[in-house]
Amino acid sequence: MLTNSQYILRHFISFFAGIFAMPLVDSLFSIGFSAFFAFPITYFGLNKAILFYQQKKQAKQFNLSRSQFIHIEEQLSIATKNANALTQKYVQVRSVKSFKVIYEMSKLSKRIISLVRKDPTKFYMIEEFFYAHLPSALELSDKYALLTKEQVTGTDIHIALNDARVTLKALYETMETDLKKALSADIESLKIELDFAKLANEQRQNELKVDGDN
Numbered sequence: 491m492l493t494n495s496q497y498i499l500r501h502f503i504s505f506f507a508g509i510f511a512m513p514l515v516d517s518l519f520s521i522g523f524s525a526f527f528a529f530p531i532t533y534f535g536l537n538k539a540i541l542f543y544q545q546k547k548q549a550k551q552f553n554l555s556r557s558q559f560i561h562i563e564e565q566l567s568i569a570t571k572n573a574n575a576l577t578q579k580y581v582q583v584r585s586v587k588s589f590k591v592i593y594e595m596s597k598l599s600k601r602i603i604s605l606v607r608k609d610p611t612k613f614y615m616i617e618e619f620f621y622a623h624l625p626s627a628l629e630l631s632d633k634y635a636l637l638t639k640e641q642v643t644g645t646d647i648h649i650a651l652n653d654a655r656v657t658l659k660a661l662y663e664t665m666e667t668d669l670k671k672a673l674s675a676d677i678e679s680l681k682i683e684l685d686f687a688k689l690a691n692e693q694r695q696n697e698l699k700v701d702g703d704n
Contacts, residue, residue: 508533573599582635
């Protein structure tokens with residue numbers, strides 16, 4: 491996805507282009523009022539053009555369309571906000587076991603988001619993480635934190651809390667599966683590289699053995 495350096499570069503170029511455009515327009519038209527509008531028009535216009543180019547180039551790198559790239563960026567932004575909100579929830583629960591589960595889900599979420607940022611094509615392997623699993627984890631942890639904060643006793647509350655803990659655990663296991671899916675292509679690629687290295691090493695050993703016999 492687009493990096494902070496790309497963001498800074500885009501705005502840097504747009505800003506100085508806008509500054510340069512003001513005296514240029516004034517010299518061409520000799521109207522100060524027109525020069526006043528030259529900066530925002532140049533700045534925002536060039537900014538949009540550079541952003542379009544950056545998105546197009548980055549999308550092409552991963553064999554994605556620009557619309558797909560933008561959609562994934564939007565989903566990553568939403569997921570990042572949800573993951574940060576989930577991080578805040580684990581400090582609100584009173585159960586040690588639930589604290590640990592929510593904490594681990596928060597770590598898993600950030601790990602998955604990081605993997606998709608590096609390789610946007612992984613998004614399509616684990617779409618449900620973005621659309622269902624992470625939002626559900628945040629919603630459930632929010633309700634669980636609210637129930638524990640109320641400190642209300644009773645059978646119904648006890649059952650509700652227990653059900654929430656069980657569901658949180660199940661969601662954690664589901665998100666673990668999401669992470670494994672996101673890593674599956676990397677693991678397969680690593681296996682191929684290791685097999686290739688092993689084969690190359692065996693061939694090298696055989697060559698050395700033949701040279702030694704001669």
